[in-house]
Amino acid sequence: MTKARTAQINVDATPYYHCISRCVRRSFLCGYDNEQGKNFEHRRAWIEERLLELAQVFCIDVCAYAIMSNHYHVVLHINTDSGNALAPIDVAERWLTFHQGPVLIQRFIEGGSTVRSRNRTLL
Structure with missing residues (x-):
């Protein structure tokens, strides 16, 4: 069952969050897909650039990230001091x-x- 973000995120408990986003139906995010015969590696740089751009604008610090062939992991820190200012x-x-x-x-x-x-x- 899904939960509202307000029920999932409690900055007082911890400002650090591990987030994951996955592709569905055996789709490829990055790398070479043997079934389709296509290379999606060009997306890796785009994802990294966009992630860092979003983090800078929305007062989020990116602590670590890993972009895999069908998903990515991001460890984020919510910068409440910057946001409150x-x-x-x-x-x-x-x-x-x-x-x-x-x-x-x-x-x-x-x-x-x-x-x-x-x-x-x-x-």
Whole structure:
């Protein structure tokens, strides 16, 4: 049975987490797949680059990682000091680094009105 992340992660207990992501249906993540006759080794560098980029933006320290042919392991440290030092605008800007974001968030970044401030003017 699945659990919500809030039930799985407790930074007070430990800020370190071992995460695993696996491919399904005998798919290859990296390396040479004999059945398909294809080489997926080019993905290894892309995965490493993306992992380190995400970690830098989201206040996560990558302690160790291993990228295998059909899965990868990552040991992460949640950097709460860096995260707590961020202002709400910083959090929104970092999130928008990888996501387009809804119009409300885009307005917040641009310094425009939000739903709450517009509702006050209507009253």
